[in-house]
Amino acid sequence: MSNIVVLECLCGAVKGKLNVDPGSFFHVHCLCCDCQSFASHLNSKEKILDEHGGSELFQTYPAFMEVSEGQDKIGCVQLRDKGLYRWHTTCCNMPLANTMNSSKVPFAGVSVKLMKFSNEQEKMKILGPVTMKAFGKYSIGEMPKDAHPKFPISYMPKIIGFMLKGLFRKMNNPSPFFNGKEPIAKVNVLS
Ligand SMILES: [Zn+2]
Numbered sequence: 001m002s003n004i005v006v007l008e009c010l011c012g013a014v015k016g017k018l019n020v021d022p023g024s025f026f027h028v029h030c031l032c033c034d035c036q037s038f039a040s041h042l043n044s045k046e047k048i049l050d051e052h053g054g055s056e057l058f059q060t061y062p063a064f065m066e067v068s069e070g071q072d073k074i075g076c077v078q079l080r081d082k083g084l085y086r087w088h089t090t091c092c093n094m095p096l097a098n099t100m101n102s103s104k105v106p107f108a109g110v111s112v113k114l115m116k117f118s119n120e121q122e123k124m125k126i127l128g129p130v131t132m133k134a135f136g137k138y139s140i141g142e143m144p145k146d147a148h149p150k151f152p153i154s155y156m157p158k159i160i161g162f163m164l165k166g167l168f169r170k171m172n173n174p175s176p177f178f179n180g181k182e183p184i185a186k187v188n189v190l191s
């Protein structure tokens, strides 16, 4: 059975919801330098990153995410040409999600910081534990013991399965970030 999780930015201007569908997501920590650079760009490192520099992400299909309020407060950056689209709020500089730079790919890495839970138990019940900590070599300080230095190859078949299922079920669309093929906000390329 799927669960609906309420999404809300820090200031409350951007609101939405997420359908958490068992078997259609990965709950991960990404410690990569790009996620850290994105947090620095937003001037929100302390709001976003854990003590190791990790970002908590919920990777799922765009069609499961809905933004119902504050669409005009969504911005987008690319750290470099051809990089991921990194969506954020412009009201309170919170990350929203990362997507590929094409509306065709059924992937959105939603920031767990947006999700509203009444307590840790409820969060654990709905999202389950973090199943992968990737790119630990970029950790701030000592790498967490349960992190992989890069990306665990053992994860690839799961990602491929997820992508194929998403393509087959056309889960790229509707997306809160694209109108058809066009991104809903101007994409600001940082370098
Ligand atoms: Zn906000």
Ligand SMILES: [Zn+2]
Pocket: 030, 031, 032, 033, 034, 035, 036
């Ligand atoms: Zn990352």
